[in-house]
Amino acid sequence: YLRSTRASYFVPTSDVPHPPTSRRQSTLDSNDKRTSSTSASTQSARMELEALQARLGVALQQASANFQKVPGSAVLVRYIQSSYQNDPVRSAIELVLVLFFIRYLLSPSYSTHKQNYVKLREDEIDELIDDWAPEPLVAEQTPLEEAESERLPVIVGPTGPKVRLSNGRTVTNLASYNFYNFNSNEQIKEKAIQTLRTYGVGPCGPPQFYGTQDVHVKAEADIANYLGTEGCIVYAQSFSTVSSVIPAFCKRGDVIIADRAVNYSIRRGLQASRSHIKWFHHGDMDDLERAMKAVVKEQAKAKKLTRRFIVSEGLFETIGDSTDLPRLVVLKERYKFRIILDETWSFGVLGRTGRGLTEAQNVDPQQVDMIVGSLSGPLCAGGGFCAGAKDVVEHQRITSSAYTYSAALPAMLAMTASETVHLLQSNPDILTQCRQNIKAMRAQLDPRSDWVVCTSAPENPIMLLVLKPDVVKARKLSVDDQERLLMECADESLANGVMIARLKTRPYAHAIAAKGGGWYAQPALKVCITSALSKKDIEKAGVTIRHAITKVMTRKASSKST
The missing domain is CATH 3.40.640.10 (Type I PLP-dependent aspartate aminotransferase-like (Major domain))
Structure with a gap:
């Protein structure tokens, strides 16, 4: 039964129908051509890949050779190798940080391709430019500063205890820091x-x-x-x-x-x-x-x-x-x-x-x-x-x-x-003569004047004369009022042959008041003593300054009362 059954499954090859011989041969030829073309393209791609690998290998060798010439490159390579072996995650993080840093350096600081960028029209740009009002580099002069600029005396020739002004007058110079007459x-x-x-x-x-x-x-x-x-x-x-x-x-x-x-x-x-x-x-x-x-x-x-x-x-x-x-x-x-x-x-x-x-x-x-x-x-x-x-x-x-x-x-x-x-x-005697003149000037101003008081130290050759507190309080004088009065005192003194100066508080007093705890420098006359003048000249100049102050303050008091 098994033999008969198995025999029934086998059919003689002669009984199986076959395609014609010419058609089968053409099919085999086409398959051979397709196989040969595929193998040829594969071989060409393999050759190109090998050439690319060779070029990359040469480039890597050249880059490695150039990198090895850089001082400290071997240390960096050893650090990367040891770091990767011990902690590869750390090396990956460091690589990401390096790439981010390179991208940050190469990226522009400002990009016009952002979504929130607003492109203005030419007329809008012109309108913004016309509306823009820059702050001045230097603040405008106040009326007091303009008046002071017009009255500034101009010295002709070298400076010294006696100077000649542009108007031809010779006056006593008590507005210079030439305390010991080193200029001469x-x-x-x-x-x-x-x-x-x-x-x-x-x-x-x-x-x-x-x-x-x-x-x-x-x-x-x-x-x-x-x-x-x-x-x-x-x-x-x-x-x-x-x-x-x-x-x-x-x-x-x-x-x-x-x-x-x-x-x-x-x-x-x-x-x-x-x-x-x-x-x-x-x-x-x-x-x-x-x-x-x-x-x-x-x-x-x-x-x-x-x-x-x-x-x-x-x-x-x-x-x-x-x-x-x-x-x-x-x-x-x-x-x-x-x-x-x-x-x-x-x-x-x-x-x-x-x-x-x-x-x-x-x-x-x-x-x-x-x-x-x-x-x-x-x-x-x-x-x-x-x-x-x-x-x-x-x-x-x-x-x-x-x-x-x-x-x-x-x-x-x-x-x-x-x-x-x-x-x-x-030669300490140079200082002695100057200090004697300071005492002589103080004797003519501080105790004898009803209007000003000297705030300087006894040995300070720069005598700062401020209005007395009771005078300021009685007349309700503001800082600008004091500045104006002292400027008139300096002008009156110059008109009588003695040139003195004023303490410049205006450039910075208001700007620094808040940062300095609300402190303001009080306006003052500045009288600079020099050892080049005799004691008699100093006393005479002191009398002139005192009379000038008295004249201005009395005149203002009388004009205010009237």
Whole structure:
């Protein structure tokens, strides 16, 4: 049965129908052609792929060879290999960050293809331009400033104790900082001319490069030896000195406690430092200690470690009095602060030999962290300086903007500073004559005048005369009224042969009032004493000034009553 059944499944091949021989042969030929063409295309693609791989291999070899020539490439390769073996996820994250950084660098800062971009028409652009009103670079002059500009006297010829004006009159000059008449010193003039012929007008280059000359090094050494500090750095501009020293050391997050009456240059430095500013009442050491205690307590709670500074002046520019330096040093040591002392107006003035407030109040100069001063006042030179420890000085040579980005001080002025420092140090009688004239002028003004009072220190050659508080209160005088009255007093004094000046409070008083705790500088007359005049000339000038003030104030009182 099995045999018969299996046999039934098999059919002889002769019984199966086949296609014709010619048709089957053509089908086989077409299949062979298709197979051969497919194999040929596959072989061509394989060859192209192999050629591409070869080119990529050569390019990778060249890139690898060039990369290996880069210094530190082997270290980078080892770092990537070890990092990938230990933590491949970290390598992937680093690669993503590198790609993101490259994309960030290559992407434009502003794209006009954003969805919120609004394309304006030409007429809309013109309308916006017409409506735009820029603020003026300089504010318009007030009527008081215009009147002052019209009355400014013009000096013809060199300055000195007696000067000739453009109108032909010769008047007594009490409006110059030439306290010791160094402008007329023939020895200084001769050395200045020799220096000018040797070094030229100016170095025309920044310090620390080709701008520093041997006279600058000598001036820095002379000032440091004169003050008794480890080092000194000389700046090219007096105004920019303290405003650059402060931000060189005080940064964001630091704390500065400053006197409310500090000058405009200091305030600019405080603003540039971006530190946390606190104020204490002028000359009030108890209020200063209160502020220092508050800072220490606040930082103890927050566990902050910040730098802390006290900023004050030797002789205050806007008031004329001096600070209590011994008490300042005691508080500094007790609460761990640093002191920045601006001696712009006290250097060359206070002390037996003019060394400043440290000599006048018997304080070791090395207890003051930074002593800032001017060379353009009583020294009749130019520029400024900062004296202190060597680290303090060297730090400024790199980080102080006014020193790094300014041309160096002209050699002639550096030599003049060295020479005048030597004269003050070797001949203290120069200061004695000036102080005698200060006493003579005070005797004619402060106790005898019914209208003004002197706020300056007894040894300050710049006498600031302000209207008495009872006069201001009785007449209800505003700041502008006081400015106008004092300007008329200066004009009346000039008409009688004595030229004096006024304290310039207008440029910055209102701008800094809010930041300075609402403090305003009171308008004042400025009388600059010089040793070049005799005691008799000083007394005569004092009488003239007193009579001029009395005449103006009496005239205003009578006109107001009528």
